[in-house]
Amino acid sequence: MAKDSHSVLKQNALLTQLLNLSPSQASTPTPLVHISDQVPAGRGLVFICPVEAQQVLLTLPADTLINVKSFKSFFRPELLPLQASVTRGGEGRSDEGRLSSALLLTLLLARAHVETELGRGRSKATTKDDVLRLFVQTLPGTFDSVPLTWSLVASRLKEEREGKTSWKGDFFASLLQALPPHSRNLQQKVRHRFESDWSTFLSLRDSNCDVLTEPSLLTSDPALARDIIHAIEKPLFLWAWHCVNSRCVFLPLGLARHGDNFTLAPMLDMANHTSDPARECKVGYLPDGGLQMYAPDVPQGRSPSVTKEGDECFITYGAHSNESLLSEYGFVLPRDLSPDQQWQGSRYVDVLVDPEVEDLLNRQGEEGEEKIELLQNRGYWGEFTLHPYPEPHPSHRLVPALRLAALNLRATPAEGSAPKVAKTKANAGVKAGRKVHPVDGRGGASDLDKWEETLTGYRDTVSEENERKAHELLIQLCESRRKKNGGARRHLAEARVTLESHTDEADAGIRTRLEPDLDGCKLSLAFVEQLLDEEDAVLRLVGQSAQDGVEW
Structure with missing residues (x-):
């Protein structure tokens, strides 16, 4: 979880001051939540009094939100994302040269932070200037537990020390290698997004600095406006990028690209994530373009008053696995099993086993290649996952792959009929596949026919024998993946030894905005x-379920 050096009292005071700047504040209900450090995550929103189901907890008028629409005057018009109305009909202005909402808001926060640190006040500060100044002071100071931070620290320390020993560089290099395969892939995608945004910013800063400045400040104090842009280096840009990536919420702004329609929302952004619908506070959109948060609905069998003072107020960030939560936000939800081995952790936990399925089919040679083509053409290739909730099971995409893998496409027909091979029309972007169609010499449907029928729901299974073999393949797949994870465990052990050998060292004098401290390393x-x-628990549970012959 992101670390924060501000006291709770100061943070609540800053947010109250910020919200009071809104002209509509007089008619806005008083928030029924505030920030507390008495929550498991270290900091979050709690109710300040008992509330009823669906009661309004927080109202944020449009002028309290920070997005490219409400702060459009802070950017050059040619940088702003296009409105959906401009692109309708196939004719409109070009999107070339325009920046994403994510990059523009990163720029906005970084500029505000630099201006505060420089201490060079502008002659005429507007209300929006004050909103930014206050909001920046409420944000986390570091994002130590986000894998993107580890990756950049490991790279930077290796470059700066020119191969010399750096324990934090070694620690995070080992930690990145210890991540499960899908987590490593997610981390690499996040880093690619960041490096792309940083490269775009750097290119503009070095070639056309003025385009990145705040237009009104460039007019009134061009030296300050330019100094602010040139003071934004990679660690500060990363901090602002993390703030935007981890704290924005969706808001329909009427922008052409779906991914540009989001906003920073003061106070609401302090709500922690839950995967439990019964604890989730809903967020709705107001007619004026603002946001409103409501108390959870009443779960069946509960009294009308579902919360009390001090209870934590949650929202949901989406149907994310813990791997996604760590990659994007820098935290994971706790995992637990009941005494009877029922999963009590996040309902969205999964294990991606695409490499294992591909290896399984590749080992079947030419027949395996044909099976891959069949899965591609039926829209069932990839995104093969295992799930512990509500019961251990393979995903609806993995089950057909296992059943097909268990088929023998080269089986000799009963009366010597040769298999028919027909070309099938490929989906867009997928090469044409072959449909290997053994014909039962007795005139009945082949196993492949039956497999096809399971895809449409006409048949539940291919056969008892095929189901047994498919379950065996799943057991083997789970065992294979658990063995592969032994390498990750060794890297984790290396990271632990590195950390434990430096736990007595002080961080004073060497800590930077980018480099996590000892507590951040431990977390x-x-x-x-x-x-x-x-992952090991999911593999064991799903493997045992297959061993027990549980139906899919």
């Missing part, structure tokens, strides 16, 4: 260990 290690333990 990061614990999160990776939980991901590995969680």
Whole structure:
């Protein structure tokens, strides 16, 4: 979880001051939540009094939100994302040269932070200037437990020390190698997004600095406007990028690209994530373009008053697995099993086994290649996952792959009929496949026919024998993946040894905005260990379920 150096009292005072700047504040209900450090995550929103189901908890008028629409005057018009109305009908202005909402808001926060640190006040500050100044002071100071931070720290320390020993560089290099395969892939995608945005910013800063400045400040104080842009270096840009990536919420702004329609929402952004619908506070959109948060609905069998003072107020960030939560936000939800081995952790936990399925089919040679083509053409290739909730099971995409893998496409027909091979029309972007169609010499449907029928729901299974073999393949797949994770465990052990040998060292004098402290290192290690333990638990549960012959 992101660390924050501000006291709770100061943070609540800053947010109250910020919200009071809104002209509509007089008619806005008083918030029924505030920030507390008495929550498991370290900091979050709690109710300040008992509330009823669906009661309004927080109202944020449009002028309290920070997005490219409400702060459009802070950017050059040619940089702003296009409105959907401009692109309708196939004719409109070009999107070339325009920046994403994410990059523009990153720029906005970085500029505000630099201006505060420079201490060079502008002659005429507007209300929006004050909103930014206050909001920046409420944000986390570091994002130590986000894998993107680890990756950049490991790279930077390796470059700066020119191969010399750096324990934090070694620690995070080992920790990245300890991540489960899908987590490593997610981390690499996040880093690619960041590096792309940083490269765009750097190119504009070095070639056309003025385009990145605040237009009104460039007019009134061009030296300050330019100094602010040139003071934004990679660690500060990363901090602002993390703030935007981890704290924005969706808001329909009428922009052409769906991914540009989001906003920073003061106070609401302090709500922690839950995967439990019964604890989720809903967020709705107001006619004026603002946001409103409501108390959870009443679960069946509960009294009308579902919360009390001090209870935590949650929202949901989406149907994210712990691997996604760590990659994007820097935290994981706790995992737990009941005494009867029922999953009590996040309902969205899964284990991606695409490489294992591909290896399984590749080992079947030419027949395996034909099966891959069949799955591609039927829209069932990839995104093969295992799930512990509500009961251990393979995903609806993995089950057909296992059943097909268990088929023998070269089986000799009963009366010597040769298999028919027909070309099938490929989906867009997928090469044409072959449909290997053994014909039962007795005139009945082949196993492949039956497999096709399971895809449409006409048939539940291919056969008892095929189902048994498919379950055996799943058991083997789970065991194979658990063995592969032994390498990740070794990297985790290396990271632990590195950390434990430096736990007595002080961070004073060497800490930078980018470099996590010892507590951040310990938390990061614990999160990776939980991901590995969680994956192992899912593999064991799903494997045991297949061993027990549980129907899919």
